Amino acid sequence: MKLIDRNLLSGVSDKAKSSARRRMNYNFHETLDATLQRMLNALEPGTYIQPHKHENPDKVEAFIILTGKILVVEFDNAGNVTDNYILSPNEGCYGAEIPPRTWHCIVALEPESVVYEVKDGPYVPINDKNFAPWAPKEGDPGCQEYLQDLLKRCKIN
Numbered sequence: 037m038k039l040i041d042r043n044l045l046s047g048v049s050d051k052a053k054s055s056a057r058r059r060m061n062y063n064f065h066e067t068l069d070a071t072l073q074r075m076l077n078a079l080e081p082g083t084y085i086q087p088h089k090h091e092n093p094d095k096v097e098a099f100i101i102l103t104g105k106i107l108v109v110e111f112d113n114a115g116n117v118t119d120n121y122i123l124s125p126n127e128g129c130y131g132a133e134i135p136p137r138t139w140h141c142i143v144a145l146e147p148e149s150v151v152y153e154v155k156d157g158p159y160v161p162i163n164d165k166n167f168a169p170w171a172p173k174e175g176d177p178g179c180q181e182y183l184q185d186l187l188k189r190c191k192i193n
Contacts, residue, residue, distance in 0.1 A: 038064055040076070040152070045103055048078040049148040057174075058083035058144075061153075069158040077153045079106065079144035084179040087111055087141040087168040094136030095156035095164075101125055104149025107190060108132045111139035115170035120190040123151070139168055143183060145192065 044062070052060040062076040077099075087109070090097060099108060101123035110119040122145065123129050134140045142151070172178040187193055 040102065045076070045078075045148075045150050048076050049080075049103075049150060052078035052080050052083075053147075059085075065157065068160075071157045073153075073155045073157040073159055075153050076102070076150055078148070078150045079104075079142065080147055080149070081144045082180070082183075083144055084172075084174055084183055085141045085143075086174050087115070087139050087171045088165040089137055089139045089168075090134075090155070090164070091137040091166055092163065093156075096133060096136060097140075097153065097155040098131060098133040099123065099142060099151040099153055100131040101129070102150045102152055104144065104146040106149050106151060107143040107145055107187070107192060108134075109141050109143065109186065109190060110134070111168065113139070115139075115168060117186075117189050122192075141171075141186075143186065 048060055048062045052058060058080040060078045064074040105122060105124040108121050108123060109117055112118050121129065121132055123132060167173065172182050
């Protein structure tokens with residue numbers, strides 16, 4: 037049995053806090069070629085995940101919030117926000133499923149935010165994500181400005 041408890045969540049969150057990327061995964065699948073990828077994804081405010089979609093191969097991705105608060109955002113092909121939703125166990129909003137071929141990203145709104153993420157596998161880095169050409173790449177200048185603008189567009193803060 038693989039148990040998700042407070043100790044595991046705290047440990048993954050601590051690693052996210054000390055990571056340069058401000059996030060950390062904890063995989064439950066044993067190999068990258070598993071047909072179902074299951075992981076904890078700990079995110080701290082300020083981490084930047086470039087909007088992306090999963091196509092060729094098409095993959096469904098789902099997020100279930102365990103602690104903290106995250107914003108899930110979907111976009112059209114031009115980068116306009118088409119839908120957004122805050123996941124928070126304290127507010128009774130627990131999860132979101134993203135269909136294949138849908139531009140999306142998640143944004144941490146509180147420290148120690150952890151989601152249980154499920155995605156079709158296998159994980160092949162070269163074709164797992166198609167990154168949005170209208171958003172900065174991770175590590176490029178402008179990532180934090182893009183995040184702040186995205187929060188404004190979603191009427192957060």
